[in-house]
Amino acid sequence: MGGDAGMRAGERFTDEALAKIRHELRQAQGREVLFIGHLGEDQRIARVEVGARGTAEEVPALYPHMERGDVVIHNHPSGLLEPSRPDLSVANTLGQQGIGFWIIDNAAEKVYAVSEPVIPREIQTLLYEEAVSSLLLGGAFSRLLPSYEAREQQLELLKLFVRGLNEDGVVVAQAGTGVGKSFAYLLPAVLWAQRNAEKLVIATATINLQQQLFEKDLPFVQKALGTKLKTVLVKGRRNYVCPHRLAEELRDPADLQSVGELTRLADWAAQSRTGAFQELTSPPSEDLWSRVCSDVDACSGVRCAQAESCFLAKARKEASAASILVANHHLLFADLALRVEGLGFETAAVMPPFQRLIFDEAHSLEKSATSYFSGEFARPLLQKQLNRLYRKRRGAELGLIPPLRGLFTQNLNLGEIPGLISALTTQLEATDRLLAEALGNESSLRLTKEQSAWWQETMVPSVYSLQKPLSKILHLCDDLAEAWEDQEERPSEVQELKTTLRRLEGLAQMLDRFKNWDGLAQDIFWFQKGRDALGQTFITWTVSPLSVRQVFQDAVFKPFSTVMFTSATLAVQGKFTYWGGRLGLDLVPPQRRLLGLFPSPYDYSSRVVVGIPADFPPPDSEAFTPAVAEYLSSLLTACGGSALVLFTSYDALNKAYTAVRPALVEAGIPVYRQGDEDRSRLLERFKREVSSVLMATDSFWEGIDSPGETLSLVVMVRLPFRVPSEPVLAARLEALKRSGADAFMSYSLPEAVMKFQQGFGRLIRHSADYGAIVVLDNRLVNKAYGQAFLASVPETPRWVLPRRELTPRIAEFLDQWRKRERPLPKGAKIEYGSTTQEEEGYGYSG
Incomplete structure (x- = not known):
């Protein structure tokens, strides 16, 4: 189909479609009408509907009412079919969605095709045998890496991913360390994108995995398949x-x-x-x-x-031209939020439109989604926008307001803005002091019915005092932006002013939500202390969703043809009930759900032991903290270091570090603490010093990959239950109790089990690894729920012994394996997951 200005309308429309268009144009009496056209089998417009009516000069283009393969048609009452600049802009936007854009004259006799629709292609499904052939003996993988050996778990996992693509499914796959999940989803993803010209997004939680996929795994898979996708x-x-x-x-x-x-x-x-x-x-x-x-x-x-x-x-x-996009969870949620808020799923947002979605490291999605879909108000956030409007530096007036002053703005009282900003800043500091006083020594505070009187009597008046100057600033800036709209030439600062206004309005709306809080809201209203760049305390006001189930329905499950979730830790005791329930997987039609468990192929039963000191004090006793320091000193010294010690609080970490460090230094064992350096440098030092000890908390329970002799001992000081007073957790536990559920068994316990699985997974990263897991929290064996933790990790020998017996047994076990698994000389071949390659080669962990 060409774009000839004089093309007869009959060549592009059926008679029935033209009859309706001409009828509507007569009714419009010289005004513009926007039609949405649908192609018939002969690729002519067979059916049209009116999308919008406008004036003699313009008509709105309502993007959400159009689909890929449709054509937007509108008339030029003048009879001239030359596209205007706005026409070309709309055509460009619609073209990214696969929607065509045509102009007709007022008699509907001629048509000019500015851009053509993308005809939806018939989906070509994948054959499992075709996808798996690269992994089998003699296939492309083994030709590129002669020692490559596919594992049964990887082949079955790949089969599930192929089904997910072919059947428009929602795949949930737990794949243990060494299964090779990255290759299992990349192979069918590349084949699918090549065959069907559909965009796929792969979203991960960590930078390390993003780089691994983009820089190593994807190029390797494309080389094996002979594809050249961007x-x-x-x-x-x-x-x-x-x-x-x-x-x-x-x-x-x-x-x-x-x-x-x-x-x-x-x-x-x-x-x-x-x-x-x-x-x-x-x-x-x-x-x-x-x-x-x-x-x-x-x-x-x-x-x-x-x-x-x-x-x-x-x-x-560049992204718009790519077939496969690799992103992080946060960036993906930023994209999805814009789409759900009205942009739609067929146009570009943060990323270009895409059809299929793969989540790796999917165990952390509830946390990521809660964080992104929370609203915030804080002094630094507001100050940033106010500084964009107006600030003084070295006596000079800066910001957007000074360059936008003009003769036609003299009656707007813009001179009030500096004083209003100063008053607002002063009130902000006073409000922060009131909130800091309410928090006391606590780092966070959730608004509950118990705080209603304090909130209404003390804080609501303070919120009004913030809103008064902020409202005046908004009105003045709105008037300024409107004044410039009447000018033929507008500087770029006008658009920047509008953007700043939107941000300020968003912050004003947050204040309004807090002012109107009545204790009945479903969302979670809470405050948290922070420090700015100058070390000054400020308070962040946050509204978090009580549940992200609906978010996933609207933004993930419904709009995308295929959604695939994978991680090493999604199931608790072999079931996805907890993880799936938090994201609303149960709301997905059963026929779309494709679930699978794929255990690690590594030999945990002989290469790993779990030790629990039977005589350790309970974690809630006063004797626990000094016992931790004493036992860590003897255990880490006896085992020669090479250990990761995981805590559940910074306070416990700092106390233990202070007590243990002298003994370890005296024994020649370097010891590092989370927070002393940035994460990447800390991990590099830990990996470089083979006998070193790293003491850490929270984020270090996952995402650490330290294979070989660098890490042969993981100590978990406590079972990783979160503090039940954390605002979001407390609100969710209360909601479960109100619904009649057992909050501990349905939330606290499975959440802790998944964190425990992550900590357990730090030890064995490759098939040649070995080591010991020591848990100082004897609830693991003394409480009935301890079985949930043990049943959710690979089966290993478990030694429940007094400390004086356990320590030498652990040290002897590690020593035996160290003698058996001598470090290989440089350049020797080492096994990585499901591949083997030169030590200085690709570094695959697919």
Whole structure:
């Protein structure tokens, strides 16, 4: 189908469709009408419906009412079929969704096809035998890696993923360490994208896995299959330098001492291909990067004077041309939130539109979704927007307000804004002090009915005092933006002002939600202490969803043809009830649900032991803390280090570190503590020092991959139950109790079991690994629920012995394996998951 301006309408429309169009145009009496056309079997428009009616000059284009393969048709009453600039803009937007855009004259006799629709292709399903052939002996994998050996669990897992794609299923697959889950979903994903020209998104929780997939696994799979699909690692906008903000900062630096660093950044940006932070060999400080990176609040999009050199725009253009996108969970939720809020699933948001979705590291999704879909208000958030409006630096007026003053704005009282900002800032500090006083020594506080009187009598008046100056600022800025709308030429600051207004309105709405809190809300209202860059305490006001079940229904399960979830830890005692229930998997039609458990192929029964000191004090006793310090000193010294010690609180971690460190240092064992260095440097040091000990909490229970002799002992000080007073957890436990459920058995216990599984999984990363898990919390064997923990990890020998007997047994076990598994010489072949390769080779862990 061409785009000839003089093409007869009869060539593109059936008679019935043209008759309806002409009838509607006569009724419109010279006004524009927007039609949505549907193609028939002969690829002509066979059916039309009116989507919108407008004026003689314009008509709204209602994107959500159109689908891929449709055609948007509208008339030009003038009879001229030349597309206007707005026409071309709409055609470009619709074209990204596969929707065509045509213009007809007022008599519906001629048509000009600005862009053609993308005809939906018939889906070509995958044959399991075709997908698995690469993994079998003599297949492409073994040709590229001669020692590669497929495992039965991996082949069965791949079969489940193939079914998920073919049957538009929702796949939930727990795959133990060493199964090779990455290759099991990448193989069918690449074949599917190649065959059906559909975009797939793979979302992970950690940067390490994203890089592994993008830099190693995907290229290897494509090489094995002989495909050349474009793949892109999608990053958040803060990863890119903004040329406009960098130029502004150079003109007027916030810190004169940073001029040299800014100049080096500018030189780098001029030569950089991507403008990505990861390219920098000597990264700037976090404070400096925050002033020059891409920021949604400071972005004027296509209206920006430096739009052509925008690194973020280039990255998004790259993504739109890719077949497979690799992203993190947070970025994916940012994309899905925009789509659910009205943008739709057929147009570009943070990412281009896509059809199939794979979640790796899916065990953390409830936490990620809760975090993203929570609303926040805090002094630094508001101060950032106020500074964008107006600030003074070294006597000069800066921000958006000064350059937007003009003759036609003199009656707007813009001179009030500095005073209003000052009053609002003062009130913010006073409100923070009131909240800090209420929190006392606690780090967080949830609003419950018990706080109703305090909230109404003390805090609501303070909220009103915040709203009064903020409301005036909003009105003045709104009037300023409206005044500029009447001007033919508008500077880029007008668009930036509108963006800042939207952010301020969002923060004002958060204040309104808190002001109107009555104790009956379903959402969770809570406060948390934080510190700003200057070390000053501030309070974050947060509204979190009580449940993310509906979020997953609207944003994940319903809109996407295939959704696949995988992780090493999704099931508790072999069932997905807890994890699936939290995300609303039970609301998915049963015929779409495809579930599978694929245990690790590693030899846990001979290479791992679990030790529990039978005579250890209970964790709630006063004797527990000193016993931890004493036993860790003797155990870690006897075993020669190479240990990861996992705590459930920073307080317990710091006390143990202080008590244990002298004995370990004296024994020549390096000891590191979470928080002393950033995570990546800390892990590098831990891996480099074979006998070292790393003491950590929370995030270190998962995501650590330290194979070989670096890690042969994992100590869990307590079973990882969360503190029940944490605001979100407390609210969810109360909701379960109100529904008649056993909150401990249905939430607290399975959540702790999944965390325990993650900690357990730090030990064995490859088939040659060995080691011991020691749990100091004797509830594991003394409480009936302890069986839930033990039944959810691979079966191993369990030694429940007094401390004086357990320590030498553990040390002897490790010593025997160390003698048996001598380190291989450099360049020797080592096994990684389901592959074997040179030590300095690819480093696959597929």
